[in-house]
Amino acid sequence: MATNDDLGVDDTKPTVRAGVRLVRTLLRPHIPPFATSVIGSAVFAAGTVASATALGWITDRVVIDSFEGDIAGASAVTAAALIIAIAIVRSLGVVTRRYFAGMTAERVERSTRQALAQQYLSQPMSWLRRASTGRLVAHVDSDAKVLTHSLHPLPFSFGVLFLAIFSGVRLVIIDPWIALIALFLFPAMTVINSLYSRFVEKPLAESQAEVATVAGIAHESFEGALIVKTLGRRQAEVERFDAAADNLRARRQQVGFIRSWMDIFRHSLPQVGILVVLLVGANRISSGSMSPGDIVEIAALFGALAIPMLVFGFLLESLIPSVVAWNRLRPVIEAPIPEVPKQIGRPEGPLEVVVDGVSFAWASAPDDIVLDDIALTIAPGEMVAIVGSTGSGKSTLCAAIAGVLDDVDDHVIVGGRALQDFHPADRAEAIAYVFQEAFLFAESIRSNIDLDGDSSHESVVMAAKVAAADEWISSLAQSYDTPIGERGVTVSGGQRQRIALARALVRDAGLVILDDATSAVDTVVEQQILSHLRSSTNATMVIVANRLATIALADRVVHLVDGRIGATGSHDELLENDDYRELVMAYAEAGDG
Amino acid sequence: MADLETPVPGVEVDTADAATHDGAIQVLRRGLQTTPELLQGLLATALIGVAVAIGQISIPIVIQLALDRGGLTSGEVDTGVVLRLVLMAFGVLVATEALALIAKRRMIVRAEASLRRLRVLAFDHVHRQTLSVHNEQATGVMISRVTSDVDSLSRFTDWGLFVWVVEPIVVLCIFVAMAVYSWQLALLALVSFLPVFVAMRWVRTRMALAHDERRTAIGNLLGAFNESLTGAEVVRAYNAQHRTQKRLDTVSEVRYQKGLKANLYMSGVYVIGDLVGAVMLAAVLLVGVTQREALDLSSGSLVAIMFLITLLLTPIAELGETINTAQEAVAGWRKVLDLLDQPIEDLDPETGVALSAGALSIAANHVAFDYGDGVPVLRDVSVELPAGRRIAIVGETGSGKSTFARLLCRLADPTSGSIMIDGVELTDVAGDARHRAIRMVPQDGFLFDATIRENISFGRADATQADIDQAIDLLSLEAWVAGLPDGLDTPVGERGSSLSVGERQLVSFARAAVADPGILILDEATSSVDPQTDLQLTRALDRLAEGRTIVSIAHRLSTAESADIVLVFSDGELIEQGGHDELVLAGGRYAELFAAWTADIDHTA
Known part of the structure; x- marks a missing residue:
């Protein structure tokens, strides 16, 4: 795992304290819904204390009085109305709290996803290559979600504070001795919660990391589903996944055990409080300083504490994964986006290409030099074939000229402008780059060809014709509006390549780069495509070629050997070179033999 | 806003309406069939749930006894009686909480084991599916089946499962205790409790639908982001950032809207229990006070019944508090189970025939x-090799x-x-x-x-x-x-x-x-x-x-x-x-192809 993932992870220790800091940062742009939610929580707390007080009052003035012979029919009706009125106010508080807490969390999630989308689309390839796709996808789903988990219980937890204040005031009014018990009860809850968060921090952080591992394995394994099938490796993959799932299970079980202790205290502490109140209260009643109704009120108050305790525990627990998620998200969300040069329009006509001493190695293997000081000038309108053995750097050179390697953008000059000075829109218009592996979007064929949506139907069809795709596309029931599955999997390799080719041709660029872009197309069709292409544009062309007929079409051949230019010249000139002849003539020899 | 509903081709679109979905009960039944170990955990938990209920009920009983026999109402307090009562209740509390601890641990072990198995079963199932299914479904959607969908279930087992097994038993026991004090008032409370079920039913179907829509939105979100990442080079080479940004904004916005909708129902659910509890309390109070002689009630009994009703609010509130995770769990569980129900056509035979070593005909x-879409890819191919x-x-x-x-x-x-x-x-x-x-x-x-x-x-x-x-x-x-x-x-x-x-x-x-x-x-x-x-x-x-x-x-x-x-x-x-x-x-199609290829060689040689 994580072989080339070096975007890094923040090393903020996942503690409750860090969680509180994080929550503060997250909430800052979303104060209005959050504040509304907290107000709802305060209303709820007030309602809870009020209903306990009402219950105490009812016990003394309605129940006991009535049993002492005082017919209190009218006050019973008043009491019933009071109970319902308080419940309505309390419910309004609850609805307000919950709805706006949910809204706050949803908004934080949305802004997190927007920030991620911004990064994923604006960062250069060199940045994207540093992270695994699995990680970046996990940010969008589980991390964004886990980040906001702590926001749901937060307003309710504020409610505990209100509850403590309101009931504290009530208790002091009823009886200072009883208030002392409460004074013990609230800190006891705080101690239990802080003990809990200390014990649970580490296993929680570990289980969070294990979730990421599980997701990573699923991602890789499903992407390679075809290979898993053909190799009959399903069982092995299941075992690999099972091992990670079992690790996750063990961690989660550990957390669950710690939580079950917390639950015991959460549950029993208020009840123990009620029993102590009963004991102390009996003495206070005999001394005449308290009424039975007071005991009922206090018992009801303590009883109401159980749920906020549950929510508080939930908050503490969710803070830890939130910090872990943020540690993973932060280097991504806060990565500086490089400034983009001004848009000044593309250079017109066939473009000259100057590769001025380009060297390159992938960040994942810095010792493995892929391009070694390549210097090359391609005249406007020239067609250059890049030839070389597997791994000689042909694709990388194409990527460098196309400007998707971005580390070397200062050393590649297209149409008199260094690639680093191109606005992305200008560059995309000037350079059409067709990849070795055709990537199609899960959209219609038309929008795959006309990515900007501003080309006419005629020019889309024209491009498809040159790419020898029109005939096939027209034969489909929905023609150009036929949707394509993810990665265009319902379309065969050759058809995918032709659509990708049409995409490049529709923009009428001054430089066309074909990186073995017709490898899955039959020879006959390929030749048809290339000759069409030559006659339909005077653009400069760079083409990675493996077939003799293709090489023969080129004005000049560049022979790459281990990332260096071994030789350059016309095909016939290069045939003097032994290495080149051996490579290129391999076919003819194979054909003869 | 209308265009937000436009389905995006190639990614999962939820076309099924609520009526065709399994209810929570069916999902539970299917889920327990898939991982039976969960059921064992649940049964043990339920038995000990009774003990927990007894622990809870002991508090109002003690209050009643203290009021009536400890002389709290009359003012002639017998502290010895009160002390004995409190100590007894404390003993019951300790014993029942100890039982609850054991039960919970047992349940955690079973639940975690079944979650692991469910995850692995789903993972295995994805790999067992035919290639045409792999072609149709976005990888991101399949990943969410073994990750976020199972995770939503695990969040429920963390916080809701114990509540959902134990608290209904507690509710039941509270009603029984009330009936012991006065069956008439217990009946009255029960009748005024019924609207909870009606209201819950109404909300539940809507909520389940809202949750499902939300999960679907998540699937689409993942699909769209996955595509923007796997196609990152194309997006950059063709400066397709804006259109991709628009697509990502749309799926994020849909996800937000669906989340808000689910959130609205969730916010309302909790309140139902609270309001009905208040109605119940008011009704019992009204009848209890005015009809105390006919019902032969002591003041302590009436207070105990009222206290029992407030005790009822806690389990109802806890059920409400966890209903969110419960609904998410059901939605997630359903998606995983639906995946497991998808046919695996290439199921290997139980006792398959072996093949001999060496070359095979x-x-x-x-x-x-055809790939299931009726478009023939191969027609009547017969050949012997x-x-x-x-x-x-x-x-x-x-x-x-x-x-x-x-x-x-x-x-x-x-x-x-x-x-x-x-x-x-x-x-x-x-x-x-x-x-x-x-x-x-x-x-x-x-x-x-x-x-x-x-x-x-x-x-x-x-x-x-x-x-x-x-x-x-x-x-x-x-x-x-x-x-x-x-x-x-x-x-x-x-x-x-x-x-x-x-x-x-x-x-x-x-x-x-x-x-x-x-x-x-x-x-x-x-x-x-x-x-x-x-x-x-x-x-x-x-x-x-x-x-x-x-x-x-x-x-x-x-x-x-x-x-x-x-x-x-x-x-x-x-x-x-x-x-x-x-x-x-023979001079057919092959001859044509070969002629073109030979021309290619001659051209350069």
């Missing part, structure tokens, strides 16, 4: 195939040649007709035997994020170092391996990204060679290798072909020329078959 009898021959399949793009190859290694089964390997129906062949004997090198040389050595050894479960060396030797890859920074131990990166496409194919060739298959299928695998490497491989394959049946699909005709049998596909049909010379002389 192939026969196709009236084979037809003797063992040990080199067979080349040629044909235009989309002619069905790749699909035919896929059927040979059972990546899918024919829609009609059959395929026989060595005289055995392919569907009767044991899975292990098939994987070992029939090996395909697909176009896409997908590698796992591991070293080259590991990737090669994935070709065969019991491959030794000697086997790997032999495969390398056979394909003459020693020089290439020696040139790598860490030789065979060089990591290939995610999807093999540190290697070139050609190098990836070299590794997948070696991966096939190590299996020593009786039938080797090469699906356009040489398309991205330069001529020199290709020649090197062609020669190696000549040696590899020794004692095997080779089925090659290549767009170059050099392969066809050296083959024993050439199959020419066009538009899903097998239009020509025979030896190379024979077909050239």
